[in-house]
Amino acid sequence: MSDAILVVVEQREGKLNRVSWETITAGQAIAAATGWGLEAAVVGAGTATLAAEVAGKKLAKVYALESAKLEPYTPDAFAAGLKQFLTTKQPKLVLMPHTYQVRDFVPKLATAMGRTVISDCVGFKHEGGRLLFTRQMFQGKLAADVSFTGEGPWFATFQNGAFRGDKAEAGAAAAPVETVALEIAEGVIRNKPQEVFKEAKQAVDLTQAEIIVAVGRGIKEQKNIDIAKQLADALGGDLAASRPICDSGWLPMDRQIGSSGQTVAPKLYLALGISGAIQHIVGMKGSRSIIAVNKDSEAPIFEIADFAVVGNLFDIVPPLIEEVKKAKAGG
């Protein structure tokens, strides 16, 4: 087995999912730490253009893994196709971004090969010649360093934003691209996916908001959302919410911030009664400034807040609305 790292990038309808650049940055960092080689693979039908795009990065090689059966995406085709390639190639470490699609097939692929996946990592350590993968546990309250105790190929997925896509180093020259035809037998694919669609017309595009006031479970009741709305209005911002608020129907789904909703990076994100679950944080950790109000001093949201108010939001928000209004009126 060669000590090589393979980054499997993700594409959607012929376009590279930009989070893949983050995975390449991660691969380059691990390659630098371990001295292992770094290669990448694009998976799908008609991947030549994408493979060429990926080959612009500092990589030893790029594989264009091809089969008409890989389009549209199904877990059966992806697991079967990649198992075929990885069984021959036997990289030491396979890296992917922790996207919904990767979650859908990589545990199946690893199991089919008798291997394991360390999912949703936020970093890695290389100590005493050993590679450890850091991930969050208990909704971000604790961090864990996890090791592989079996044989390679090892599989690891990285959380959105764990590495910077713009830090993926370009190569001095284009990496060589090798096309590999994958054989996926008849009857392997059992799911029939239909067209991808957006549910409702997005009434509000939170990605364009400069200021966002977001509510979480700490708002307790639907009628209390009104004070958050008043604060948003006073600031000239938009109202948003964590998933549980939208699940309860207290705000429409297009107000949801997080992995299933919108990813935002406003000038100001004001989190009211939001604990900071990982699925929410990935949707807003890029915000320029974060103010968090929560009565639990241990809430993980305080890990990423610029300004922290440990207190009852129902005591804090009303005077805050007044002070904001005063300030805006020239007070």
Added chain:
Amino acid sequence: MKILVCMKQVPQKDAPLKLNETGAWIREDVSYEVNEPDAYALEEALRQREKHKGEVVVITSGPARAQQVLREALAKGADRAIHLEDDKFVGLDAYNTAKAFAAAIKDEQFDLIFTGLQSDDYGYAQTGVILAELLGWPHATIIMSIDKTDAGIRVKRELEAGYFQYVDMPLPAVLTIQSGINKLRYATLIGIKQAKNKPLRKVSLAEVQPAIGANLQKIERLYIPQKTKKTEHIEGPPAEVAKKLVDKLRNELRVL
């Protein structure tokens, strides 16, 4: 429809966590609750049974305390429960947990197996997908609706950024269920009473041991995350906090 719901008991969301003496796990003297996505998976199974008739069976692996999750599920309306009971089940990785479940249900004939999309403690999102591969069944993840069709089922998969996708699948299948797919019911007093008489089969570690192997990954250490961000705490009575915040908004953040 015979539906199996895999459920997990996890520390309560606001439980204060302390490391144990190994530094690789938490002290277990905390309060526990059902993994939230699993509660939605159970609710979905109960609704499918209401629509299509059949049986809902719940399964969990863990110490004696994990039985509470099964009791609550039976009280809500599940028909029977399976408890893989042993302290050592806590230390199994997702691959081994899935292997243990597969061994425990080898004589059953389910049409559907549900898991929550991920656990609130580990957050790996793997057990259901691994179980599907071990059983040789098709699967789909992060499911927001399930409808019966002539050829099997049509499920609605949630994707990122507000996108969705319908997928047609044959049965039997494994589905990982997303929270918010439905509204959770409460157990009734009658339900709680009836739960006491519903079958609860215990499965020992020894029974499934032949199916399990060594863990392929290991938590070397757990620790409080290192903060990279400098957080400034704004303190004082609410009126003062409000003034200080507005001062920051105006002069530092320049949003006013």
